[in-house]
Amino acid sequence: MAGSNRAVREEQDSLGTVAVPADRYWGAQTQRALENFAIGIERLPVGFIHALGIQKQAAARANVALGGLDPVLGDAIVAAAREVAEGRLDDHFPLPVWQSGSGTQSNMNANEVIANRANEQLGQPLGRRSPVHPNDHVNRSQSSNDTIPTVMHLSTLLALRDGLLPALDHLAATLSGRAAAFGDRVKTGRTHLQDAVPVTLRQEFGGYSSQITHAAARLRRLSDELLPLAQGGTAVGSGLNCPPDFVPRFLDAIQALTGLPVVRADDHFAANASHDVFVDLSGALGGTAAALTKIANDIRFMGCGPRCGIGELALPANEPGSSIMPGKVNPSQVESVVMVAAQVAGHHTTILHGAAGGQMELNACKPVIIHATLTSIRLLSDSARAFADRCVAGLMPNDARLADLSGQSLMLVTALAPAVGYDRAADAAHKAAHDGTTLREAVLGLGLMDGDAFDRTVDPLALALGPDEDVRRV
Structure with missing residues (x-):
């Protein structure tokens, strides 16, 4: 503001004028x-500022109830703090994350x-x-050192409850919906990104839904x-x-x-001086990010091509992909x-570094810890919803490609091993690979079994569902 022609007013603090x-409330x-x-x-996230408004309302109510704050002043504080909580005064919170590690300036x-x-x-x-x-009344019975960690907890709880957890539930439901819609379409399973025994799209996407459900539960x-x-x-x-x-x-x-x-x-000294719970929470946020990445990359692989790659799924065409x-x-x-x-x-x-940055009776990295936490929660919330609505919900199976690839898989040989033995089954797989034929042609060529026996033994859907079909369908 210095050097500008903007109108100003003079305010006092303990260091002077x-x-x-003039038009700012700070x-x-x-x-x-x-x-x-x-x-x-980088400013502190608005969710943190809004939670500060909630905290100041609660403090004023408590002080009035105890007789330590005049009710008229208390009502005025509550009304103003409510405006903060509702986001109506966001423009009056200009401070960066990079300030005092206690967050005193933001308090x-x-x-x-x-x-x-x-x-x-x-x-x-x-x-x-x-x-x-501001100190005698709004900050009555409080210190920055207990207010800021309180607001860190409140803002994180609200961001999880109202943002990330509903977004993950929505993604899990969307994945589950696609699993049901895809049904028992058989596809080639892959381990080590190499062909493996068959699975169904229902099983695969049901697994993705469970993965997100477990992340939300953590x-x-x-x-x-x-x-x-x-x-x-x-x-x-x-x-x-x-x-x-x-309290x-x-x-x-x-x-x-x-x-x-x-x-x-249960221990206010620990509550002021440490933020270990945020390390655990951040680890769980990282686990959620890992789950999203795994699922997203699987979908990318299945949709790659579409003609010259795997091409089992058609991904939604949201925007032109190339200039x-x-x-x-x-x-x-x-x-x-x-x-x-x-x-x-x-x-x-x-x-992790911020939580380790406490000394004695105070952790002095509070702003960066809550900035990183709330930013991660917001990014994951938005990403999970966008991924669900703009990718997963629009996925379509390529039935011809699914049938073609699953029919070519040599790992169907796994079903032969109990009938003809591991070594002879391996011979059939090697022969099919060498000759460029199907596994069925190789088995018949080696005289391991006739066509009817092969068809009864090697049924891709039966192999995918396994002996616990009824359980897997639940």
């Missing part, structure tokens, strides 16, 4: 941070914005810091570990300046505002999934 843009400490941390363009950003907005609602000019004071289990909140530990975990009954009132308010069954951290080759269609949704997975893997490294 600061010029703040105050002196936010302005100092904005000037001191001119690093990059004060929230305190100043809410105080100024509350004072405006009470008929006072911006910057007066009265009757609502994330749900880890969500429970985010329910304990740090609020009440204040600066170092001892609870200094926090009234004894503040129960605060938790009740959070539950009412979010529906989350949050509880008090030079007319009519080309690329597996763009698959490529998007793979890139998202690469970014999530990078974020896991960041979170």
